[in-house]
Amino acid sequence: MEVHEVEMVMSAVAASQYPTDQLPEIALSGRSNVGKSSLINKLINRKSYARTSSKPGKTQTLNFYRVENELYFVDVPGYGYAKVSKKQREKFGQIIEAYLTNRDNLRGLISLIDGRHEPTDDDIAMYVFAKYYDIPVLVVATKMDKISTGKWNRQEKIIKEALDFNPVDKFVCFSALTGAGKDTVWEWIEQQCDIGGRR
Ligand SMILES: Nc1nc2c(ncn2[C@@H]2O[C@H](COP(=O)(O)OP(=O)(O)OP(=O)(O)O)[C@@H](O)[C@H]2O)c(=O)[nH]1
Numbered sequence: 001m002e003v004h005e006v007e008m009v010m011s012a013v014a015a016s017q018y019p020t021d022q023l024p025e026i027a028l029s030g031r032s033n034v035g036k037s038s039l040i041n042k043l044i045n046r047k048s049y050a051r052t053s054s055k056p057g058k059t060q061t062l063n064f065y066r067v068e069n070e071l072y073f074v075d076v077p078g079y080g081y082a083k084v085s086k087k088q089r090e091k092f093g094q095i096i097e098a099y100l101t102n103r104d105n106l107r108g109l110i111s112l113i114d115g116r117h118e119p120t121d122d123d124i125a126m127y128v129f130a131k132y133y134d135i136p137v138l139v140v141a142t143k144m145d146k147i148s149t150g151k152w153n154r155q156e157k158i159i160k161e162a163l164d165f166n167p168v169d170k171f172v173c174f175s176a177l178t179g180a181g182k183d184t185v186w187e188w189i190e191q192q193c194d195i196g197g198r199r
């Protein structure tokens with residue numbers, strides 16, 4: 001999709017604050033610093049629309065970005081960041097879980113995993129959780145510009161094995177720096193939201 005218009009509509013912590021206009025929604029999850037905000041910025045061709053930071057744990061609420069009056073991206077708080085207190089982590093967990101399990105407009109989850117490493121226990125738990133609730137998942141391996149392309153297949157295999165990856169889902173290697181994988185991410189989103197054929 002060629003994006004001309006995008007609006008950060010709201011930050012929500014409770015269902016009463018979610019948008020009410022019934023557009024399809026795609027959520028993005030992943031550990032702090034994995035590149036969720038950077039992925040959103042790359043998809044909408046903005047340098048720093050979604051707030052990115054070298055300091056993990058910046059995104060602490062559900063942030064809804066309305067794109068072209070077609071869909072919402074929902075940037076969720078990053079999990080697994082040790083410097084955030086245990087209480088705060090539990091709160092994040094509840095916000096994410098309440099949203100993912102109760103939202104009719106949710107069409108899919110983009111699960112971001114650092115492409116340089118094996119998935120963390122939190123990454124695996126998030127995938128298992130999404131599968132338990134029958135949420136379609138696109139696994140995005142991030143920061144792939146930091147790995148030579150010759151090693152991409154091997155990383156894909158490692159990540160899929162650790163997740164016990166379900167072939168109904170999709171996997172893509174991505175870089176917010178080079179834009180690698182961006183078209184595949186958009187194709188998946190358009191398919192999930194049933195807004196294809198406009199590219
Ligand atoms: N080289 C490289 N760096 C990246 C990429 N994606 C993100 N980064 C960097 O990683 C850091 C974290 O990126 P963010 O997009 O803010 O991560 P986030 O997942 O939104 O983090 P939280 O909001 O804290 O959960 C920033 O310094 C980004 O510039 C990528 O594809 N390649």
Ligand SMILES: [Mg+2]
Binds near residue numbers: 036037038058
């Ligand atoms: Mg962020």
